Amino acid sequence: MEDSINNTFSALADPTRRAILARLALGETSVTELAEPFEMSMPAVSKHLRVLEHAGLIERGRQAQYRPCKLRAEPLRQAWGWIEEYRQFWEESFDRLDAYLKRIQADESSRKKKEKRHAGNKRKR
Amino acid sequence: MEDSINNTFSALADPTRRAILARLALGETSVTELAEPFEMSMPAVSKHLRVLEHAGLIERGRQAQYRPCKLRAEPLRQAWGWIEEYRQFWEESFDRLDAYLKRIQADESSRKKKEKRHAGNKRKR
DNA sequence: CGAGTATTTAACTCTAAGGTTATATAACCT
DNA sequence: AGGTTATATAACCTTAGAGTTAAATACTCG
Numbered sequence: 637m638e639d640s641i642n643n644t645f646s647a648l649a650d651p652t653r654r655a656i657l658a659r660l661a662l663g664e665t666s667v668t669e670l671a672e673p674f675e676m677s678m679p680a681v682s683k684h685l686r687v688l689e690h691a692g693l694i695e696r697g698r699q700a701q702y703r704p705c706k707l708r709a710e711p712l713r714q715a716w717g718w719i720e721e722y723r724q725f726w727e728e729s730f731d732r733l734d735a736y737l738k739r740i741q742a743d744e745s746s747r748k749k750k751e752k753r754h755a756g757n758k759r760k761r
Numbered sequence: 762m763e764d765s766i767n768n769t770f771s772a773l774a775d776p777t778r779r780a781i782l783a784r785l786a787l788g789e790t791s792v793t794e795l796a797e798p799f800e801m802s803m804p805a806v807s808k809h810l811r812v813l814e815h816a817g818l819i820e821r822g823r824q825a826q827y828r829p830c831k832l833r834a835e836p837l838r839q840a841w842g843w844i845e846e847y848r849q850f851w852e853e854s855f856d857r858l859d860a861y862l863k864r865i866q867a868d869e870s871s872r873k874k875k876e877k878r879h880a881g882n883k884r885k886r
Numbered sequence: 887c888g889a890g891t892a893t894t895t896a897a898c899t900c901t902a903a904g905g906t907t908a909t910a911t912a913a914c915c916t
Numbered sequence: 917a918g919g920t921t922a923t924a925t926a927a928c929c930t931t932a933g934a935g936t937t938a939a940a941t942a943c944t945c946g
Contacts, residue, residue, distance in 0.1 A: 638776060641779075642774055642775070642776060645770050645771070645773040645774035646770070646771065646774035646903095648770040649767055649770035649771035649774055650767070650903090650904085651763060651767060652904095654766075654843075657847070661846075661847060661850065666922075666923090667922070667923060667924095668921090668922065668923080676904090676905070676906090677905075677906065677907080678922090678923070678924090679905085679906075679907085679923090679924075679925080679926095680904070680905055680906080682923065682924060682925090683903090683904070683905085683924095684904085685923095686924090687903090698912095698913090700912095700913060700914065700921095700922090701912065701913045701914060701920095701921060701922045701923075702913095702921095702922065702923085703922075703923060703924090707847075707850055709847050709848075709850030709851035709853075710851060712844050712847045712850070712851060713851035715844055716841065716844045716845065716848070716851075718779075719773075719837050719840055719841045719844070720841065721786075722782070722786060722832075722834050722837045723834075723841070725786065725832055725834030725837070726834035726835055726837060726838035726841075728834075771933095775933095775934085777934090791892075791893095792892070792893060792894095793891090793892065793893080801934090801935070801936090802935075802936065802937080803892085803893070803894090804893090804894075804895080804896095804935085804936075804937085805934070805935055805936080806893095807893065807894060807895090808894095808933090808934070808935085809934085810893095811894090812933090823942090823943090825891095825892090825942095825943060825944065826890095826891060826892045826893075826942065826943040826944065827891095827892065827893085827943090828892075828893065828894090828942095
């Protein structure tokens with residue numbers, strides 16, 4: 637389980653493999669067709685597929701001499717879930733921006749009310 | 762940009778680094794404290810931190826002889842966004858289940874209405 | 887300044903990852 | 917059976933990753 641997320645993330649760390657997944661999102665296809673866009677040998681692609689399969693990100697069938705590959709998104713769901721836990725941290729900046737805008741607004745209105753306060757109004761960073 | 766997602770995913774592929782991020786989610790802290798839970802040397806942890814920093818997942822400050830680390834979630838947001846694109850694929854099974862349940866329900870009611878239709882009612886898979 | 891603490895860098899080892907070419911396997915088609 | 921197509925495996929090379937220990941650096945404090 638812990639292991640599976642390792643496999644997922646390390647599978648996703650390679651651009652060739654991400655491209656393969658992107659292609660598979662359009663639909664099941666053969667190894668040869670998957671290999672076509674890449675400037676690398678078939679065995680290299682075959683290895684990438686093995687990694688993806690091992691990570692559970694693809695399934696392979698058999699259809700005549702073809703071994704069609706198909707996306708399996710379950711591990712992506714897990715990875716997504718892991719990252720999701722940190723969501724508050726990237727939304728924080730929006731919160732800060734929001735808070736900042738609110739402060740600005742407050743300043744605007746208080747400046748209108750009492751014009752006396754001068755500009756050097758430092759805030760904690 | 763393409764590169765940065767490589768760095769993010771490969772940084773996340775290591776359990777030590779994920780644990781470090783989890784710790785940092787609780788708040789900024791020193792390298793020594795980060796290293797404490799792990800059975801590995803300081804230089805090893807230091808290297809992990811360098812990887813995380815290079816991926817933009819942490820920031821480091823200076824405070825006396827300490828070099829406090831702090832979570833930076835922006836790359837997580839990107840990674841999350843990348844995975845998010847595949848969301849429909851892991852939700853598909855729920856959709857299928859949903860569709861299945863609807864079919865069952867339909868069958869139930871139609872069975873009640875006209876009891877004549879027999880069971881071998883194949884559907885496309 | 888000099889000792890102590892926190893952290894990084896250097897130099898090295900070991901294993902795994904990603905690629906290659908050449909060869910094997912599997913199923914198809916006469 | 918024998919040739920063709922699709923894919924996988926074997927054996928190999930090169931580089932990167934994760935660890936180690938030992939030494940350097942960057943501060944603090946008395």
